Amino acid sequence: AADYPRLKATPDNVIITAGSQEALYLALMTLVDEGDEVLLPDPGFVAYPTIVRMAGGRPVFYRLPAASGFAFDAEAFRRAITSRTKVVVCISPSNPTGRVLSREDFSAMADALRGTNAYVVSDEIYRDLYYAAERPASVSEFYPERTIIVSGLSKSMSMTGWRLGWLCGGDAAAVKSALVLHGYVTTCASTVSQKAALAAWTDEAEEERAESRRIFHGRRDHLLGLLASELSLHAVAPDGAFYTMVDVSTHGDSMRVAETFLEHGVITVPGAAFGEEGEGYLRVSFCADLPVIAEGVRRMKEALQAVNRES
Numbered sequence: 001a002a003d004y005p006r007l008k009a010t011p012d013n014v015i016i017t018a019g020s021q022e023a024l025y026l027a028l029m030t031l032v033d034e035g036d037e038v039l040l041p042d043p044g045f046v047a048y049p050t051i052v053r054m055a056g057g058r059p060v061f062y063r064l065p066a067a068s069g070f071a072f073d074a075e076a077f078r079r080a081i082t083s084r085t086k087v088v089v090c091i092s093p094s095n096p097t098g099r100v101l102s103r104e105d106f107s108a109m110a111d112a113l114r115g116t117n118a119y120v121v122s123d124e125i126y127r128d129l130y131y132a133a134e135r136p137a138s139v140s141e142f143y144p145e146r147t148i149i150v151s152g153l154s155k156s157m158s159m160t161g162w163r164l165g166w167l168c169g170g171d172a173a174a175v176k177s178a179l180v181l182h183g184y185v186t187t188c189a190s191t192v193s194q195k196a197a198l199a200a201w202t203d204e205a206e207e208e209r210a211e212s213r214r215i216f217h218g219r220r221d222h223l224l225g226l227l228a229s230e231l232s233l234h235a236v237a238p239d240g241a242f243y244t245m246v247d248v249s250t251h252g253d254s255m256r257v258a259e260t261f262l263e264h265g266v267i268t269v270p271g272a273a274f275g276e277e278g279e280g281y282l283r284v285s286f287c288a289d290l291p292v293i294a295e296g297v298r299r300m301k302e303a304l305q306a307v308n309r310e311s
Contacts (some may be wrong), residue, residue, distance in 0.1 A: 005146040007170035015179050016189045020125045020152035020165035023151060024200050025051055026119045026178040026185070027148045027167055028087065032057040034225050036086035041079075043070065043245075045095050045123065045272030047286050057086070066277050068234050070097040070245065074108035085116060090125035092136055096274045096283040097245050098238020100136045110142035119174070120147045125165075126155035128209050130240035144170055155241075156209055157200050162193040219286040219293060226297040227284075235284070242287050245271060249280030251307050258282055264303040 001009040024047065031040055034056035038049045040060035049059040062080040064070045090109065092101035101109075113120065122139045132138050140147040141188070152165025169175045182188075198203055220238060227233045227246060235246045246268075248257045254270035261268050271278030286293060295298040 001168055002169055004138060004140045004144075004149055007147065007149070007168065008144070009168055009170050013169055013172060013175050015167040015175065015182050016194060017152070017165045017182065018186045018189050019154060019163040019165060020150050021047065022052055022163075022182070022186060023150035023152065023165045023167040024048075024121070024123065026181050027150055027169075028052060028057070028089075029055050029121050029181055029210050030174060030178040031087050031121070031148070033086070035084070037084040038080060039080050039085055039088040039118075041091065041094070041275060043091065043094075043096055043271065043278035044089070046273055048089050058084075060085070062273060063277055064094075064097070064099070066281065068243075070099050070277070072099075072101055072105040072108075072192065074105070074112070077109060078112045081112060081116060081118070085118045087119045087121055088113065089123065090120045090139055090223055091126075092139075093126040093130060093238065093240025095126065095241055096243050096269065096271070097236055098241045098243050099236070100130065100132070100239035101139070103137045103142075106137055106139045106142045113146075114145060118146065119171075120280060122149050124149055124151040125155050126241040128150065129213060129216060129242060130187070131213065132239060136240060140170075146171065148174065152260070153197055153200050156212075157197075157205065158212075159193075159200075161191070162196060164189055164193040164197045196304065201238070216286065219288075219290065220244070222290050222298070223284070223286045223293050226294060230297050230301055243283050243285050245281040246284050247280060248282055253305055254279055254282055255289065257303075257307070260303045260307050264299040264306075266299050266303070277282060 028051045032055035036057045037060045038057045042063050052059045062077045089212045137223030148169040153159040227235045235244045238244050254272045257267050258270040269283040
């Protein structure tokens with residue numbers, strides 16, 4: 001709760017969950033009623049529209065245009081809001097693009113939402129993986145009265161299998177309702193995981209997070225350099241997380257290119273899986289060590305040469 005001072009939350013406003021995925025599920029299932037519209041980023045995490053539909057809501061997408069490097073478009077966002085908008089989901093840094101929403105972006109989002117009574121569910125699972133000098137802002141700094149934070153330790157502390165996340169919000173009634181649902185969904189997060197997670201709030205853990213950012217920064221630059229020099233492919237320079245979106249549109253649709261890469265032993269995700277704006281791109285992760293990244297790019301080069309010979 002102390003990490004989000006503008007929410008003025010107490011420990012009673014926090015639910016410890018079985019990963020951020022449960023926190024996301026609780027937030028949307030609590031807030032969304034039949035027929036409500038939920039604004040989702042395009043491109044965005046594949047779970048968002050699925051959970052919205054499970055809750056009876058209708059996904060409506062605000063575009064983060066590929067033509068502008070998947071940056072936030074304040075006017076497109078404002079146009080997507082209607083009288084039925086109940087919840088907005090945002091994620092910064094983004095999965096799949098790695099782009100960060102700036103303070104100006106959040107301010108514009110908050111201005112557009114004032115007077116609507118809409119909630120914002122802010123997915124901040126990648127917030128501690130960033131490459132600028134300062135940690136990215138949170139929408140809770142600009143729209144605290146109706147923001148629900150979902151996050152966890154899977155990314156920042158490499159604790160994926162420990163399943164430890166949280167939901168935090170200043171709206172006590174919404175959090176209380178989510179807590180009831182939490183009791184039926186999982187009962188509680190593992191006490192073993194909770195005990196182990198205390199290490200994340202130590203000076204040593206902060207040093208490790210800084211070291212992780214340094215390593216991922218180096219991997220990012222290594223991958224982007226190889227994609228440009230070896231494959232002549234443009235990739236979006238991510239501000240955070242550990243993904244980049246690579247433009248493969250000149251070689252075919254994203255599914256076809258992803259399948260060709262897979263045949264050569266490289267796993268990517270077709271951009272179309274994340275929304276219409278992602279078509280023509282592949283999400284490529286740089287979680288591997290530098291030699292593995294280099295080998296992956298070499299195989300991608302072989303795959304593209306095979307595609308070009310066929311065409």
